[in-house]
Amino acid sequence: MENFVVSARKYRPQNFNTVVGQQHITTTLKNAIRNQQLAHAFLFCGPRGVGKTTCARILAKTINCTNPTSEGEACNTCSSCVSFDAGTSMNIHELDAASNNSVDDIRALVEQVRFAPQAGKYKVYIVDEVHMLSSSAFNAFLKTLEEPPPFAIFILATTEKHKILPTILSRCQIFDFKRITNNDTVEHLQEIATKEHINAEKAALQVIAQKSEGCMRDSLSILDKIVSFTNGTVTYQNTLEHLNILDEDYFFQLLDCMQQQDMAGAMLLYDQINRKGFEGDLVLNGFAEFIRNLLVCKDAKSASLLEVVEGMQQKYEQVAAHTSLSYLVSALNILNDTEVNYKMARNKRLHVELALIKLSFLQQAIELSQDKSGVSKKKRVDGPIAFRARPIQSLVPPVPTNTASTAGNAKISSGTEASATSQQSAQINQAPSAKLYVEQTAPAVTPPPGTLKTGPKKSLLEALKEKAGAAYEIEEVKEAKPLTEETLRSFWESYIKQLEQQLKHSAVGTFKIASLEIDNDIHFTVRVSAVTAQKFIESEKLVLLEQLHAQFNNRAINFTILVEEGEKEDVPLHMRLNSKQRFERIAEQYPLVKELRDRLRLEIDY
Incomplete structure (x- = not known):
């Protein structure tokens, strides 16, 4: 029985042209090799499984090739390329920084850098997962990374660029790898399936590409599992079953029930999904992604963002054309809130069913809010708004009627001259001579209820006394007595x-x-x-x-x-000793106490 090699290793790219989805990286590296403008340190960063380590190995192989092609690729026939493919090259050293992250490991690496290569032009050091190095190891690596020998090249690879010291970043040429698109992944999987004589449907490969989320290594591992599961035939249905993915037909049926406000149908359909073993969070996440795809199809400009299997685009466009935009946005908002609060819910099933009930009556709520003749949920902001006005009573007290005989031409001057009638003002202005104002005290008149009292303001103390009455008492601060x-x-x-x-x-x-x-x-x-x-x-x-x-x-x-100095006081012993001295005295008199402390390993709190 021959040894099985997984597809991720078997079909690992051997030159730059076979690297999938990283043309911006491979083109730059080939031009640098062709123009002999190689840097002494590279940093490859990006998500997992996108080709960082692969590109590092291809670069190390290509720069030591004795007969490179005109495009900057390795020939794969010279002794250097053959030894590299066989894994026996002495010019390429790989270090896993996840398990060799100490200062001693980096010092051992630095000691090797001093020796020139026995064959070839460069010694290449590939440090994978470099972000796992400790701070001390980074500092020990700085000087060598900044000024290495002319024959040494360092290639650092990491998935977490933010964990690397800025002093390391400034010494490297940084290459950011991107996630591989679904189309590139599907094409690569189709090529491998053809070479392996695997009968694979394109829809199934698209599902695998979506599940891998831009990671080529994950997509190849999924393909190997499904091939083993289906005995060489990869179909859309068995791929959904193996990856535990809910079929999109269920989401179309759910949306149809909700559009018709068939709450019972939606609840029964969710029960059927639940019996198949799908958890509520998977249903919420899948349905939210389904609504998002419908929302994308509403506009022709964003239709390119639709990521579904082949043959489903037309169905999405037809359903999106008959679904209102307001319904899709509101439904997506409800699903998002439900998914966020799913972990905190005790009854998970009831939590999902409540969201389905809301979505079933969402269309009715939208129609009510848009119906101007019926109930409206919007706040009215246009047009006059009726409100109840309350009259404000006058602050001026009423003028009392004085029937007593007074001086004929005497005029009463009071604090309310500003509110006198215009006729009195005219009489005053006509007299050219000086006028005598006789101030008379008007009889006290009780103002009607509801009017404000005017007059001299009361102090705060008087107001408090009047409000509290006899219960309010003021206690004066007593004067301090002399100390004699x-x-x-x-x-x-x-x-x-x-x-x-x-x-x-x-x-x-x-x-x-x-x-x-x-x-x-x-x-x-x-x-x-x-x-x-x-x-x-x-x-x-x-x-x-x-x-x-x-x-x-x-x-x-x-x-x-x-304490006055006098005769020496005979202070008791227990008052002269501190806590530690007391314990030592007790242990001296009773050795068993010390033995008990030592055996139980007690710590005495002095």
């Missing part, structure tokens, strides 16, 4: 009595023997003779300060506790 020895000693004794009531006898004795010394108006010093006395007072400091502030109405008062 008498008042401080009186407070200190009262606090000692509190301690006695709380049965804190040790603290009582400490407070009694403590001496007080006032430093300034807000600070005093408490002097004690022992450290233990200092700790007793510090334990009461918070409560003591709170009562001090309340007693003297001054929150700035504070005090310091000092």
Whole structure:
């Protein structure tokens, strides 16, 4: 039984002319070889399976060929080309940076670069997946990559260009490989099927090209699987079955049910699809792509973007002609939202069915929104809009009627002269002599309800008092009491009595023997003779300060506790040692405690 070689390796291109879909790369490289303008470092970047490593090998083979053709291709007959095809060439070194990404690996590579080739003109180093190198390895590679020997050429290949250091990018000629189009993929698959004597339908090859998404290696692997699955016959139906792709006829039937507002038919059709093992996200994704293709067919300019199997274009164009543009856009929006929220839904089937229900009644909603005589969902913005007006009451209080006898020619001057009648203004202007204005106090008139009160403004304090009434009280800030020895000693004794009531006898004795010394108006010093006395007072400091502030109405008062030098105090041992010293003392007295810590590997929190 002979060894089987997959199509991706068996039909790997051996010269630039056989590279599929990368003419812009191959033409540039052939011209550089023909004109002897080769760079010392190349960077091939692009998606997977588009020919990066293949082009690197062809370039390495061609520049060492002793009899290149006029087009810049290798002859495939010289000793260099034969040894390259057999895999025994000593001038081509390939390094997988995914598994050799350390500094030592790069240093070993740099050490090899120093030696000139034994045969041929160039030593070519192909570093695949170069983005996997560590930062240290990149830095170790910089100097050699910038100024290599004249016989060394580096070809770096990567699928993630953004992960490469800018200092590496600036030292290389960058070639961006693009995804292979579906037409080029189908032609290449058809050529291989002919050579292998495989009966393959063009529609099936188009489905394989769409599934591979521009990756030639993936399309060849899919072809090998389907050939093994179907025993040498590749048809449209068995390709759909093997690739788990939903037939487009189901989508046409779904759209027909929705156009006729047949919700039951759409639900039954989805149940049939679900029973075949297709998940809801596949249905949503496929139906959204189907709507997108219909949307593309609506305009002749964008019809070239339609990517369907051969023979389906006409059907798409016919259905798109009878479907409104508004329906397609709205349906695509609903499907997109449903697909985004699909992962968060608990009941996946109900989530998809709800989208189908919306799409079933979408046509009715669009017709209602476009019917001007019926219900309209649009907001009315043209024409007059009726609204209810509310009259604003006048700010001027009514003028009171005065029946009392007053001076005949006396005129009443008030703050409302601006609102006097035009007749009074004329009388004033006719008199050339000076006029005497007698101000009279008008009787208090209660304004009718609803009018605003005018007069002198009230202060904020008066307004608050009037609003709150008796419940509003203002408490003035109390003046701070002076801190003197008498008042401080009186407070200190009262606090000692509190301690006695709380049965804190040790603290009582400490407070009694403590001496007080006032430093300034807000600070005093408490002097004690022992450290233990200092700790007793510090334990009461918070409560003591709170009562001090309340007693003297001054929150700035504070005090310091000092220990006077005197006779050496016999402080208990447990108060002199810290946590670590206490544990060491216990471990010294009880060795089992230390043994327990060592056996359990405990960490003591000192």
